Amino acid sequence: MLEILKPGLETTVQELPGRIGHWEQGFPPSGPADPWSFRLANLLVGNDRDTAALEWQFVGPALRFHRDCTIAMTGADMAAKLDGAPVQLWQTVPVRAGQTLACGAARTGARGYIAIAGGVSTPAVLGSRATFHMAGIGGVSGGALKNGERLRLGEAALSPGLWQVAPAVRPPIDLKDRTREEQQAIAAMLGPNDSWLDSDAIEMFFSSEWTVQARSNRTGLRLTGPEFTFSERAYSKRPEHGRDPSNILDHGYPLGGISIAGQTAIVLIHDAPSAGGFIIPFTVPRCDLWRLGQARPNEKLRFRQVTMDQASAARRRLDELCSQRSLVDMTR
Secondary structure, three states: EEEEEOOOOOEEEOOOOOOOOOOHHOOOOOOOHHHHHHHHHHOOOOOOOOOOOEEEOEEEEEEEEOEEEEEEEEEEEOOEEEEEOOOOOOEEEEEOOEEEOOOOOOOOOEEEEEEEEOEEOOEOOOOEEEEEEHHHOOOOOOOOOOOOEOOOOOOOOOOOOOOEEHHOOOOOOHHHEEEEHHHHOEEEHHHOOOOHEEEHHHHHHOOOEEEEOOOOOOOOEEEOOOOOEEEEEEEEEEHHHHHOEEEEEEOOOOOEEEEEOOOOEEEEEEOOOOOOEEEEEEEHHHHHHHHHHOOOOEEEEEEOOHHHHHHHHHHHHHHHHHHHHHHEEOOO
């Protein structure tokens, strides 16, 4: 068992690929907001990389372990301590029964991950252990973990050894660790409704700086920036599309879609609705969703236009990084 002494902020059980096949009933995929960090944490403890683990945001939890195990922490740096001794991120950490892990506030990034050998063995709902708190699904009681709750752990398949993620293949969460290209922009593709904006608005979107609002969560990141201008199509439309130029007949929303609600851009992430009546002129591809999961309030974001082929190549590269080849044996 794993006991929750302090829940931190929105500490939840997450799993990949999430809850697939139920979006039309109102259940989004959910899953980790930063799948890159999540998968590396699981690999460090010998799990399949998609195994259920813990995600927290901004303030990490305090946990007591009731059996010997190994853990790994990745993502945001939360200055964790095990029985008062500092614990390093991005490496395997042996833990003895009775020890306590205490996590602080995030010093970089927004979300951190704690994987335990054997994984978290909460009940699966609609095919997944991923938490979707708006519907009361996941964890122990259908949402964020609470003081005193206990999580059952799965059995580790074998001793995971002692591993460390090579620095060059860790996600560059800290801004100072990012290359010039990584600091500049998040990938975004045109569509599906880019024709509802005029050419000036499309150019403005990719050349402007956008600020993450504090009113952001796992449903969507609200952005503050310049005003959008619309094409003739947004005005010469049938009445069922709505009055505002950003309104459109309800249609499906892609994961990573950037919705324009009036003049507010909202990037729809893992707990977003499946459909709605606002245009989606841009979409962040899966390869860069991890960056949205680590974006902090008031952080400045920029976007760069990519093609489908470029996005697919970047996703394949990221998939290769989330593998055993990214780990270094600490015993050698």
